[in-house]
Amino acid sequence: MSRARLSTLAVGLAVVALTVALLAPVGAGAEKRRQRIVALTPFAANTLAKLGVTPIAVGQTLGGRERLSPKVSHVPILKLSHPMGPNLEQLTALRPSLVLSSKTWAKGNVAMEQLGIRVETRDPRSISGALADTYKIGEAVGRKHAARELLKRMRTRIAAAGSGVRRHPKVMLILGVGHAPFTFLPNSWGGSLIRAAGGELVTGGASSRSGFERISDEVVVAENPDIIIAVPHADPEDIPALVRYLKDDPAWSSTKAAKKGRVYVSIDNSLLQAGTDIARTITKLRENYLHN
Amino acid sequence: MIAALVVALLAATGASLALGAVKVPIAEVLDIILGKGGTGPNHQIVEALRLPRTVEALAVGAALGVAGAILQGALANPLASPDVIGVTGGAGFGAILILIAFPASVALVPVAALFFGLLAAALVFGFAWSGRNRGSTGKIVLAGIAMLSLFTAGTTGLLASFPERAPSALFFIAGGLTNAGWEGLKTTWPYFAAGGLLAAFLIRPLDRLALGDDVAASLGSRPQLIRLGAGVSAALLAAAAAAVAGLLGFLGLVVPHVVRMAGGTSNQAFVVPTSALGGAALLAAADTLARTVRAPIELPVGPFMVVLGVPVFLWLLRKAV
Numbered sequence: 089m090s091r092a093r094l095s096t097l098a099v100g101l102a103v104v105a106l107t108v109a110l111l112a113p114v115g116a117g118a119e120k121r122r123q124r125i126v127a128l129t130p131f132a133a134n135t136l137a138k139l140g141v142t143p144i145a146v147g148q149t150l151g152g153r154e155r156l157s158p159k160v161s162h163v164p165i166l167k168l169s170h171p172m173g174p175n176l177e178q179l180t181a182l183r184p185s186l187v188l189s190s191k192t193w194a195k196g197n198v199a200m201e202q203l204g205i206r207v208e209t210r211d212p213r214s215i216s217g218a219l220a221d222t223y224k225i226g227e228a229v230g231r232k233h234a235a236r237e238l239l240k241r242m243r244t245r246i247a248a249a250g251s252g253v254r255r256h257p258k259v260m261l262i263l264g265v266g267h268a269p270f271t272f273l274p275n276s277w278g279g280s281l282i283r284a285a286g287g288e289l290v291t292g293g294a295s296s297r298s299g300f301e302r303i304s305d306e307v308v309v310a311e312n313p314d315i316i317i318a319v320p321h322a323d324p325e326d327i328p329a330l331v332r333y334l335k336d337d338p339a340w341s342s343t344k345a346a347k348k349g350r351v352y353v354s355i356d357n358s359l360l361q362a363g364t365d366i367a368r369t370i371t372k373l374r375e376n377y378l379h380n
Numbered sequence: 381m382i383a384a385l386v387v388a389l390l391a392a393t394g395a396s397l398a399l400g401a402v403k404v405p406i407a408e409v410l411d412i413i414l415g416k417g418g419t420g421p422n423h424q425i426v427e428a429l430r431l432p433r434t435v436e437a438l439a440v441g442a443a444l445g446v447a448g449a450i451l452q453g454a455l456a457n458p459l460a461s462p463d464v465i466g467v468t469g470g471a472g473f474g475a476i477l478i479l480i481a482f483p484a485s486v487a488l489v490p491v492a493a494l495f496f497g498l499l500a501a502a503l504v505f506g507f508a509w510s511g512r513n514r515g516s517t518g519k520i521v522l523a524g525i526a527m528l529s530l531f532t533a534g535t536t537g538l539l540a541s542f543p544e545r546a547p548s549a550l551f552f553i554a555g556g557l558t559n560a561g562w563e564g565l566k567t568t569w570p571y572f573a574a575g576g577l578l579a580a581f582l583i584r585p586l587d588r589l590a591l592g593d594d595v596a597a598s599l600g601s602r603p604q605l606i607r608l609g610a611g612v613s614a615a616l617l618a619a620a621a622a623a624v625a626g627l628l629g630f631l632g633l634v635v636p637h638v639v640r641m642a643g644g645t646s647n648q649a650f651v652v653p654t655s656a657l658g659g660a661a662l663l664a665a666a667d668t669l670a671r672t673v674r675a676p677i678e679l680p681v682g683p684f685m686v687v688l689g690v691p692v693f694l695w696l697l698r699k700a701v
Contacts, residue, residue, distance in 0.1 A: 149543065170543040264548035265483040268558050268678075292401065292676030302551065304401030305559040306425045307676040321545040326484030333487055338432075338561025342424050 123185045125229060126166065128173055129211045130154040131362040132188035133163075135222050138238055138364060139231040144182055147174060155357060157364075172196035176203065186228060212362045213299055214280040215246065222364075245367035246284065253286030255380040257314035260290040260345070261359065263300055265320045265330065270300040278319065278359035281366075285373040286380050287315070305339035316345040317352045317377055319359050327353045352377050381643045385657040389438075392664035396434040399668055400425065401675040429559045436557055436564060437664040440621040441631060443572055445659025446579050447614040447621070448632030449639075449651045453586040454610030455517045461633035462618030465520070465611055466527030468629050470500025471622030473531040473538075475552045480538050480545045489552070490567045490623035497619030500527050505611055515604035520611065554680030555628040557667050568620040575616030579652060582609050586648040628663070630686050634693050635659045641696040662689055 127133035128147035136143050137159035147168045148154055164182075166174040173193030180203055189197050190211035197207045210225055212218040219239055226235020259282050261272040272278040273291050276299030282289050292307030318334055320326075330353045335346045345351050354377075358369045374380055397413065398406050404422045411417050412426040444462065451460040462468050474496030475489050482488075507523040509515050535553075539546050551558075558564075565572075585606045588596040593603040618632065639654040640646050666685040671678045 169540065264545075265479060265486045268551035268556060270547055294677050296677070300547070301677045302679075304671055304676045304678050305429055306400045306402040309421050309425055309429070310402045312421070320483050321480075321542070321548070322483045329484040330486070338428055338563065339559040342421075342428075 123229060124183055126174075126179065126182060126184040126187045127160075128166070128168060128187060128189045128193060129362070130156055130357075131212065131218065131221070131364060132210045132225060133157065133160050134364040135210075135225045135238075136160070136188075136229065139226055139229065139234045141229050141231060143188075144184060145179075154361075155363060168193070172199060176200070179205075188225065188228075213275060213277050215284055215366055216280075218362050218364075218366060219243070221362075242364075242366065246370065249367040249370040249374075250284050250286065253374075253380050255378075256286050256288050257378055257380060258290050258311060259287035259315045259317060259378065260308060260311075260313040261317050261319065263319050263360065265318075265322070265333075268302055269318070271303045272319075272359075273299050273301060275299045277362050281359060281369055281373060284366075285370045285378055287373075287378050308340060309342065312343050313345050314348075315350045315352070315377055316340065316343065317354055317359070319354050322353070322355050324355060327355065350377075381639075382654060382657070385639075385654055385661060389657050389661040389664070392661045392668070393434060393438065396437060396664045396668045397426065397430050399672050400430055401671065401678075428561060432562050432565070433557050433559055433667070434664060436624050437667045438660040439565065439572055440557070440625045440628070441659035441661070441663030442656035443575065443617040443621045443659070444628060444632040444663075445635040445655035445657075446576065446652055447617040448634075448659075449636035449648070449655040450579050450582055450586060450610045451614045451632075452636050453590060453646075453648055453651070454582075454607045455520060456590070457517060457521060458637065459633070460521070461629055462614055462621075463528055463629045463633070464524040465615060465618075466500035466504045466524050466531065467497040467615050467618040468622060468627050469528040469531035469535070471497030471619055472553065472627050473500075473534045475622070475626070476535045476538050476549045479548045479552065480542050483545075483548070490564055493552075493623040494568065494571065494619045496531070497622050498615055500531055501611065501615030501619070503527055505608060509604075509608070515607055517607070520607065551680055552626040555626040555682035555685075556670065556678070556680040557625050564624040568623050571616045571620035571623075575613045575620065578609060578613035579617070582606065582613060583648045583652055586610065590646065590648075625663075625681070628682055628685065630682065630689065631659055631663060634689050635662060638689070638693055638696055641699070 125143045126145045127136055127143040133143060133146040134157045137157035143163055145164045145166045146156060146160055148165045149168045166178060168174055173196035176199055184205055187200055187205055187207045188210045189207050191209050200207050208228055210221045212221045219242060222239055223235045226232050261278045261282055262269040263272060264270055271291060273294060273296055274289055279289050290311045290313045292303045292311060294301045294303050320330055322330060331351055335351045340346050363369060398409050402425055404426060408422055409426050412423055448461050452458060471493040474492035478485055478489050478492045504523045504527050508520040513519055539549060585601055588599050588601045589603055589606050596603050635658045636651055636655045639658050640651055643650055643654060662685060666688050667681045669684045670681040
């Protein structure tokens with residue numbers, strides 16, 4: 089073999105090696121981007137929308153009021169119900185390659201994996217968890233760079249929304265209706281937001297893995313919250329009746345919150361379920377309820 | 381036996397007033413109860429929270445004990461309880477309907493529980509007193525089971541349709557007292573009173589019925605009327621109890637058996653009042669446990685009642701058999 093031929097071969101091999109090296113990660117990323125993704129939580133759906141990815145379907149609970157980005161408003165909806173989450177026949181028909189699910193649908197998640205579908209649970213219960221999950225979703229769908237940029241913006245906005253707190257009112261955040269509501273604990277989404285907004289969460293020192301517990305009214309009287317915020321399942325027209333009911337509750341009527349008329353009802357899911365507009369929710373909390 | 385129950389009742393009542401998530405010295409509790417003074421949060425905790433809750437526990441426990449005792453006597457069936465005449469299923473459906481579908485009307489939960497509890501019982505009696513063998517024990521029990529199934533299906537359907545709203549209903553289903561002040565008793569006291577009075581009038585007729593329908597009839601009693609009266613009394617008591625404290629079926633089933641086995645007699649003049657005392661003591665004790673064992677977290681009282689009641693029941697059952 090002549091020297092000229094050898095050098096041509098060497099150059100050719102080098103070009104091939106370089107091409108393979110350059111194209112390989114792009115190929116993996118492109119493959120990730122071609123995934124057929126189903127987002128069962130509003131957090132996952134909205135994060136995908138912010139990363140420029142359109143899922144093939146989004147989940148919606150029966151009677152639920154999920155706050156979905158307009159970018160996914162045209163996406164088909166999968167109704168979710170206990171204990172499985174989506175109807176597995178409908179889900180299978182969509183041929184998803186990745187399902188972004190929630191621990192709520194743990195039983196369904198196992199069944200989906202048995203069907204050969206990749207499942208990742210992305211339903212955070214704290215602000216730090218939401219930031220971590222944003223990056224993980226970006227990684228899973230081949231949009232790491234976009235996720236990093238999104239995280240930078242989120243962190244800046246969250247810091248701005250929580251700055252300049254002048255007062256730290258005692259806040260009791262409750263879930264449900266009736267005389268036996270559950271209290272949000274620090275390891276819940278709502279609890280995390282209250283603390284970020286400068287509030288001091290009234291829990292009586294209770295802890296629970298679920299993030300919610302029914303605490304004694306004796307503790308509520310003793311801790312005397314400045315603000316009570318209820319997150320019931322209700323319609324906007326129900327708010328005045330619910331506020332009256334809560335203010336007149338025999339156990340709470342003597343609290344500063346009831347006496348000063350600082351009992352509020354929040355009917356959207358922003359305090360209950362992880363969202364992507366964290367900074368806006370903190371700002372609304374401070375402006376509408378905490379006044380701090 | 382009666383003295384022991386009275387002591388248990390006094391102990392349970394004292395514990396219910398003295399113990400809670402917030403430590404209030406016993407001397408201060410006594411002063412507040414006796415109206416001798418006390419201000420601030422402790423005064424409110426004892427007067428507005430613990431006192432009404434203790435009275436509710438006593439009223440509900442006594443009502444369920446009596447309801448179970450007269451139903452078991454009237455139907456000559458050891459498995460009879462307010463569940464059997466559909467009251468529990470109906471009350472559960474009524475309360476869950478409001479909590480889940482009409483949350484703005486949450487104040488109506490006791491009224492809805494009462495209404496649907498009585499409606500279910502009325503339907504049971506309506507079916508049991510129609511057609512052949514009207515008013516027979518078998519017809520009442522079967523109509524009750526059918527009605528219980530119907531209303532339970534309705535409740536399950538509601539919960540399955542609105543899973544995210546289920547936490548609001550959980551406490552009612554598991555059975556538990558709340559700190560609703562005197563509100564619950566204000567609505568329900570006439571039903572407790574009417575049911576209790578009717579039960580008191582039925583004590584003698586139920587003893588005659590225990591001899592068998594034929595013997596009772598020969599003594600001038602009317603077995604079907606006695607059964608209807610017992611059903612109405614039990615329905616009033618159980619529906620009012622469910623309106624205040626949710627679904628606590630276990631109490632009405634087990635307490636009458638416990639007092640019968642412990643007392644060694646099925647005489648209604650003994651079983652009805654001792655069931656009232658035993659039911660009241662058991663529920664007050666179980667509620668105190670439910671709100672102190674993991675304080676400040678409050679747990680439903682139903683499981684605690686079972687934990688307290690089942691060992692005693694099984695021990696007595698072993699002795700009896």
